[in-house]
Amino acid sequence: MTTLPLEKKTIVLTRNEVKSKEIVEEIVHKGGQAIVLPLIDFRPTQLSNSEIELLSNLEEVNWLVFTSANGVDYFFKIIHKLHIVLHESLNIAVVGTKTKEALHRHGFQPTLLPKEFVAEGLIEVFQQQPIKNKKIIYIRGNLARDLIPKELTSLGAKVHELTVYETFCPTETKELVTLFSNKIDAITFTSPSTVNHFVQLLEGTQWKSWLSGVVVCCIGPITEKAAIRAGLIPTIVPHTYTMNHLIDELISYFQKEGKRV
Incomplete structure (x- = not known):
C-alpha cells in the first residue's frame, strides 16, 4: 500500500477557516491532519x-x-x-x-x-x-x-x-496553550501579524520549548524576518510565496527527513 506524503502528520494553520479551507482539503487529501487555529482575522x-x-x-x-x-x-x-x-x-x-x-x-x-x-x-x-x-x-x-x-x-x-x-486576533491564550498538549509536526505563519499574535498570546509560557521538533513554516521573507525577530527558527520558506507551494516544500522536507531515519 502506498503511503500518503503527509500520513501521520499534524499541521497547524493560523489563518481563519475560510482562508484555510483549500489548504485543509489538500493536507487531508495527502494523508495529514490539519488544525485550524486562527491567529489573524479581518x-x-x-x-x-x-x-x-x-x-x-x-x-x-x-x-x-x-x-x-x-x-x-x-x-x-x-x-x-x-x-x-x-x-x-x-x-x-x-x-x-x-x-x-x-x-x-x-x-x-x-x-x-x-x-x-x-x-x-x-x-x-x-x-x-x-x-x-x-x-x-x-x-x-x-x-x-x-x-x-x-x-x-x-x-x-x-x-x-x-x-x-x-x-485582529480572534484566538485566546487558553486555546493556543491547549494546542500544544497534542502532537504537532508543523505550524504555518502567513504574515508578521500571525507571528506577533502567537508570541503575544504565549508570553510568559515555555513556548520555545513547546516548538522543539515542530517545523516552523513562513509563507515568505517578510514573515520569516518577523519570525526570526520573535525568536522562532523557520525551516520552510517557499520560493513562491503561496500556501500551496509551502505545503509542497513541507512534504519534500518530511520525505527527506524520513530517508535520514
Missing part, C-alpha cells in the same frame, strides 16, 4: 467623508494598487455599497497570484503584476512606468508596510492611502 474599517469623496471621483484616479486579496475584497464591498463603478481605463497594479485571482473574481484584470510577490517587486515595475504627477490610490490594511506609498511618492506620484480593513 474586519472592515469606517471610511472618513474625505475618503468617500476620493472614491466618488475615481475618474480622476490613474492607478489602484492592491497588495492582498483582502484589500481587493474589502475595496469592492465598499464601492458596491456606495454604488460606485470603476471605469475601464483605470490601471490596476497587484502583488501576488491570490490578489490577482481576487481581482478576477470581481471582473477585472491587473495592468501590472510583478514576478516577485512582494512590495519591492512592485516598486521595481513602477520604476519603468510614467507615474510622475499621476494620482494613485494605495488600498491597504491597517498593518501594511509604508514602503509602497513612500517609494511611489519619491517617483513623483500623488499617492492616497486608503485603509479598508484592519487586523
